[in-house]
Amino acid sequence: MVLSEDHLTPVAAVCLWYDVGSRHEVAGRTGLAHLFEHLMFQGSKQVHGNGHFELVQGAGGSLNGTTSFERTNYFETMPTHQLELALWLEADRMGSLLAALDDESMENQRDVVKNERRQRYDNVPYGTAFEKLTALAYPEGHPYHHTPIGSMADLDAATLEDARDFFRTYYAPNNAVLSVVGDIDPARTLAWIEKYFGSIPSHDGKPARATARCPTSSASSSARSSRRRSRRAP
Numbered sequence: 001m002v003l004s005e006d007h008l009t010p011v012a013a014v015c016l017w018y019d020v021g022s023r024h025e026v027a028g029r030t031g032l033a034h035l036f037e038h039l040m041f042q043g044s045k046q047v048h049g050n051g052h053f054e055l056v057q058g059a060g061g062s063l064n065g066t067t068s069f070e071r072t073n074y075f076e077t078m079p080t081h082q083l084e085l086a087l088w089l090e091a092d093r094m095g096s097l098l099a100a101l102d103d104e105s106m107e108n109q110r111d112v113v114k115n116e117r118r119q120r121y122d123n124v125p126y127g128t129a130f131e132k133l134t135a136l137a138y139p140e141g142h143p144y145h146h147t148p149i150g151s152m153a154d155l156d157a158a159t160l161e162d163a164r165d166f167f168r169t170y171y172a173p174n175n176a177v178l179s180v181v182g183d184i185d186p187a188r189t190l191a192w193i194e195k196y197f198g199s200i201p202s203h204d205g206k207p208a209r210a211t212a213r214c215p216t217s218s219a220s221s222s223a224r225s226s227r228r229r230s231r232r233a234p
Contacts, residue, residue, distance in 0.1 A: 001193065002179040003186050012083040012182035015075040016090050020170035023069045023143035031150015032158055034067040035113050036166055040074060041065070042105035045096030052089055059085055067148045080183040084192050091196035094176070097167055106160045117149050172203035
């Protein structure tokens with residue numbers, strides 16, 4: 001947890017980082033981390049449907065989320081007097097998303113992510129260049145071999161149970177860092193965090209991190225040895 005007090009403007013920002021990104025995905029389920037970023041905005045036990053957006057924007061705030069190779073984060077920027085609302089919303093979906101995660105929300109966001117892939121990658125000039133370069137730079141089996149957007153085939157193959165298992169594995173207090181920055185009272189903020197996050201249980205069973213070391217093939221080793229011998233020759 002990180003608290004940073006700054007009273008320059010009457011605004012507070014909440015950012016919740018989860019230690020999960022595309023590098024944690026398994027073969028055949030690429031894109032699941034990014035898909036889950038979208039599912040986190042589909043409601044929780046006490047916030048239904050599009051309620052997270054409606055409550056934050058109705059209070060004068062803004063919000064979003066992002067997914068990378070290494071992490072997924074969610075954030076709200078709120079007027080100071082609405083900070084408690086942002087903390088409650090993040091805690092509610094961390095602790096109770098499975099109560100709202102169903103086939104309807106899964107299919108809804110699967111289609112959204114597939115359209116995002118079409119708009120940003122497949123249907124624009126050079127849209128897949130970064131994806132192809134990444135696959136060339138990191139060999140098959142390396143956790144960076146695929147990008148967070150995932151493939152269409154894997155997005156189609158993801159099941160509701162895959163999403164539920166993903167949440168149970170990675171979305172818990174012991175796999176997250178909460179930062180609150182801005183016009184805050186640290187003591188009051190800590191009290192709210194304890195009130196809303198304190199009863200959420202930790203999750204066990206997170207798999208060990210996949211190695212990020214690029215394998216060295218015998219062919220490439222031989223080529224390097226040959227180059228070294230050539231440089232030494234008179």
